[in-house]
Amino acid sequence: MNQVGEKRRSRWWYLLLLLPLVGTLIPPIYSSETPELWGIPFFYWYQMLWVIISSVITLIVYAITKNE
């Protein structure tokens, strides 16, 4: 019973994996030149930032669900 409940709860963590899709598949959010970072337009560094965020999210979900 307890095990089943635990399994249900860990399912929710998978929803985190949808965040990178929301963050990167709606270009009007980030298609602008400013704010710049080290001379790099927002359009470019924002998406590169999501590479790291997405990797961290996946790592977290992996750590929680690695026995499944």
Place this chain on the structure above:
Amino acid sequence: MQWTALSVFIAFFVLVTVVGFLAARWRRGSLDSIEEWGLAGRRFGTLVTWFLVGGDFYTAYTFIAVPALMYGAGALAFYAVPYTIVVYPIFFLILPRLWSVCKKHGYVTAADYVAGRFGDRWLALAVAVTGIVAVMPYIALQLAGMQAVISAMGLQGEWPLIVAFVVLALYTLTSGLRAPALIAIVKDLMIYITVIVAVVVIPIKLGGFHRMFAVAQTALATHNPPGALILPNQSATLYATLALGSALAAYVYPHTLTGIFSADSRRTIKKNMALLPAYTFGLGLITLLGLMALAVGIHTSNTNQAVPLLFLKEFPGWFAGFAFAAIAIGALVPAAIMSIAASNLFTRNIYRAFFHKQSSEKHEANVAKVVSLLVKVGALVFILGFPQQYAISLQQVGGILILQTVPALVFTLYTGWFHRRALLIGWLVGILYGIYMWGSTGYKSTTYAIHWFGASVSAYAGIWALILNIVVTVVLTLVFRAAKVYNGVDQTIASDYGPNA
């Protein structure tokens, strides 16, 4: 002729060839079985899987085609970054289920899975043929990439390409999947060195990123049609559908699945999905090489030449040769994996399923080896028969086709609801509509505009075709289920897809 670059290039190419042949001895198994030749015995751990699947992504696509589009059209090319961002979370959700069921039942290809799930060799045939045809333009893209670096060094004509492909074919024959896996390690080290040097040295020479982007923007504006440094809003749908479509396609491309099936556990796959974005970061930086080429004033009508010319202009000959070798080897590795994957499909799902049911393992492996050669010939047909303005279109054309296998390969992992005949007809409608859209541009572009109540939406044709495919599949499933049409025998049970299979 760039003699220094050429000598360094040849030296590294020979080194890698030796590695390719020696790979047959690595983690030795009998190469007379297709599971050993084509999946290296499903024994690869986290690190080798990382290099192997990474080898599927770091290809001529990354190094030549994406920067070429950046050089010609600007921001649109950056869709490769969200593509390789969203691909891993999607993989994480889907692939462990597919890996488990395939391991449990000894499936070597995606079509094996479909055959088992529905007891239907015709649906499996559709998946197999799509896979084989769709990798051909992708292999052609690798050829285009190799040609770009070879001709940049001053070697003209087709023969250098032929030599490279004969070498590739030979070590694929002798070593199977072990060859690209081992070479991928050498190749990635070379590529990382090249990328790091390029993105540090060139912007410094150009006076910083701000100036580099500004000069590139001015150059893009003079192009016909004009390129843009920042994505214009009317291209947003195209950008997003190219990214999502490429990511979904990557999942069903046979060479990706070959890389995944050779992993030793579910955990290996999941862990890799968190580690593979390291490649995406590299890809993003490489994409910027297209802008750097603009900023240093490279002028060429053949956009594939942008990166090679940039290296020749900004680096000493020996380093350009090193970088070119990295690119050429980076084209050989995925080409090898792709041709192995396609020949696995042919052998298992066409040859054995329809012509030679009682073939021995050794006979199967031999057929696969021969077909891996034929697939490369098919790639040549694509590159000669359908010249594209941008080499990246070759990958997108393959994507239109392979995306039509998504309902049969993804949806069925979660539910037995879909009807096999509906999946087959949906697939056919999607393929025909996709080819029609591509054809309507004169086989030149994979972007298609749909007009809907006076509004016009441009998007990647692969996504339009997939939407139609899904609608047809769902509607017909309802019809066939209502009419109680026989839906085949399912070899698999629910627990085969889980962690305890």
